[in-house]
Amino acid sequence: MKNKLYLIFALCTILANSSKGQSFKNEFGFRSDNDSYLAQGSDMYYTNGLYIHFRHATNQEHLKQSLEKKIFEISAGQKIFNPRSGYSPDPDRQDRPFAGYLYAGAAMSWYSKKESVFKMAVELGTTGPNSLSQSGQELLHNTIGFYELAGWEYQIKNENSINLSAQYTKLISRSEDNTTDLSFEGYANAGTIFNAVGAGFLFRIGRINQLFNSGATNSVISNQQKTSSFMPRELFFYTRPQLNYIIYDATVQGSMFNNDSPVTFGIQPIVFEQKLGLNYSSPRFTFDFGVYLRTKEVRSRAPGHQFGAISMYYRFD
Template identity: 60%
Template sequence: MAKSKFLAFTIGIFLFGVQASAQQYKHEVGFQSDNDSYLAQGSDRYYTNGLFLNYRFATKNAAHHSGLKKKIVEISAGQMIFNPRSGYRPEPATQDRPFAGYLYVGAAMSWFHTEEHMLKAAVQVGTTGPNALAQDGQELLHETFGFYEPAGWEYQIGNEAAVNASVQYVRLLQRAENAKTDFSFEGYANAGTTFSGAGAGILFRAGNIEQLFNSASYDARIGNDGATPRHELFFYAKPQLNFVAYDATVQGSLFSDNSPVTYGVKPLVFAQQFGVNYSTGRLSLDFNVIFKTKEIKSTASAHQFGSITANYRFN
């Protein structure tokens, strides 16, 4: 009797979990953490840490618009921290990249179409320089985990108000008949006081994948049209060529000469991203690694880092 009750209880919990996940959610909160230490190589250089918080919600049913599947609004905040080959470079002559930080809040809107193409427009406002609190963030991180004490932040790029805008376009190119693999085009352009440039790449996915307008690939598992996304578990790869017109974290301010250490940027940077994503009803988990060719006109070398993302959905 006890075993049968336990079995019934277990089945009940399982069915409740399936039922709880078999619905559509309209809201999503999440975070993303970037760090080169995730690759376990012992490096602490260049783009050394990033932390991003996001809240997204799907607007009211967009189906009455021709071809429009859904619209998603995003509110975000984030901090990016950069340092030379090591966070301990007390002398400017040893700094092959400036110490720098970027702190912002942002908003974005994504339009997803039934023919599986997407347009996203975003704007960010914030600051670079000491006001970005990157020195405080790195010192707190290193103290918390027992790392070395950073040195050299007194030579970081100067304070500058940041206003940046970007657009991204995605279109499905080809999907296999068994719906287990597909290829999509991605292109972007950004312009602002911190970052300006453009890029294009191809996203390849393999595994249990959803259509682009319901996939975690583009933060589209929320909605307001009653459609319930299937569970996803897939590997992905994305080679991308980037044109860099301006990067304030390397070149300093557009409007003033208030940065003691600056360098030029490489105009063309190739990036290769590999990752795996798991998404169920409420939860999405993603881990990926990004390898980049040399970005700076100095003795700096190529760079790589890892990224972890978790999103939780609710009504």
């Protein structure tokens, strides 16, 4: 796995040399989450996630003076959850429900000259068999040669959903040599699947750009750019500690309206998450690798969980 990550990073670096001094207004790419990226031999709880994104920067000449950028985004994704093992045929021994979530969404982000970011998003989706998560996990296991799955007949039932979210990021301080900075981050989710609020901090060290020109905030794309970036390319380490208050999670608790799922649990309301990562962004490419460490989320014998995330984005006109 380490050799594969080094190869991907080297390829991005080589290809990025062909886009010196250029800027692009569109971005397409994906993010993949999986606990196997940490080479721990685990396949449990939040076991897999796949997300596809397309972003477009609107014409910056038409924005009011206080705004640096406005970026529109459409996305689709799937999250897959299972107990400690995907082979859990006995519902009495399951410590988290089998569950899936499939969605399509749209979002708009506003980036101010004073380096604050405000993002609003909406997702339409479904849980249960309609999420195709059982088929997705079976395809993954059959393709890679993993073990046989058992227990999906006890998954969370079908439930169509709508979820709204808001995120806010604000620069707190930055060093004079532009090599470190600290930002506040907060969010709120409300809907029929996920309800939560959280707050934390983003700390970056390395070759960094402003929050409106950075891979950290998905804002490298531009359309009639107003303010030049500090660096032609970013390469930085980051940490994102965050405290979350979970109000409702349908992938654990089932439907909030008519819960007829065979296996459900209560949620742990206070969840701490620590993300550590490395980000490389050129005008053409972004590559990001992050490690997520989460405390206990389910009121069962299930402990906290860790997983890795790989993101790759390509920019074009």
